[in-house]
Every structure is written in C-alpha cells, then in structure tokens.
Amino acid sequence: MTTIKASCPTCGDVELTPPQVRLVVCTVPAWSFYAFDCPECTDEVRKHATEDVVRLLTTGGVPAERWSVPAEALEEHAGPAIGWDDVLDFSLSLETTDVVAAALAAVQRHHAA
Ligand SMILES: [Zn+2]
Structure with a gap:
C-alpha cells in the first residue's frame, strides 16, 4: 500500500x-x-x-x-444587517395586503419606466 x-x-x-x-x-x-x-x-x-x-x-x-x-455563501453583502424592527415591519406590512399591492404596483411602474 x-x-x-x-x-x-x-x-x-x-x-x-x-x-x-x-x-x-x-x-x-x-x-x-x-x-x-x-x-x-x-x-x-x-x-x-x-x-x-x-x-x-x-x-x-x-x-x-x-x-x-452554494453560490449564496460566496455573495458579498453590503449595508446594515436586518434587525428585529425590520422583521416586525415586514411582518406588519404582510398583514396589510393593500400595502403589498401598492408596493408591487410601484415596482412594476418602476420596471415599466
Ligand atoms: Zn502528532
């Protein structure tokens, strides 16, 4: 051997x-x-x-x-880390479908422009 x-x-x-x-x-x-x-x-x-x-x-x-x-492990990240306040804000915004629909419409307008 x-x-x-x-x-x-x-x-x-x-x-x-x-x-x-x-x-x-x-x-x-x-x-x-x-x-x-x-x-x-x-x-x-x-x-x-x-x-x-x-x-x-x-x-x-x-x-x-x-x-x-995995490719995600090699991504570079910039900006501040997501905190509890961001998660809570996101959670609250999910409960308000109007807000999500408005945000989506804004994104679609942005992409269309
Ligand atoms: Zn040794």
Whole structure:
C-alpha cells in the first residue's frame, strides 16, 4: 500500500496509509483540505490541499470527497444587517395586503419606466 508522508505540527514527519487520510476538494480551491489523525499524538491535523497535493493524494489512492459551496455563501453583502424592527415591519406590512399591492404596483411602474 502507498505510504503517504505528512507532518504533524507537534510530532514532525509521520507516515500514513491512504485510508488514514481524508481529502476534501471544494469548488472554492482555497477551501480544499486534507486531514488525518496523527498516529503519534492522535491530534487531528488539517491542512490546505493545493492542486498539487490533491493530485498526489488521489494518485496515491485517497478518494476525494467533493464539497460544493452554494453560490449564496460566496455573495458579498453590503449595508446594515436586518434587525428585529425590520422583521416586525415586514411582518406588519404582510398583514396589510393593500400595502403589498401598492408596493408591487410601484415596482412594476418602476420596471415599466
Ligand atoms: Zn502528532
């Protein structure tokens, strides 16, 4: 079986077999990582997996788990956070269908213009 050389921050160089290594390949390459429980100190070691590391580990027999990050998680958000007052205002406005209809009409007028 392939021997994988890795390093633990506490124990230094350690040798692992493919089943001891977990490889997670993310749609955001910077978030890909590999992890293992150090055979010496049993601490979990987790490190970033560059493209080269992903290639080395998969050719060494470590199956890659695919991790898809939803696009919403990568959106940038600006402006103040929504507070309880905003939620209450929204809830109250939903109870008044006239207000919602007026708001929709205003939006439609805006888009038509
Ligand atoms: Zn260790």
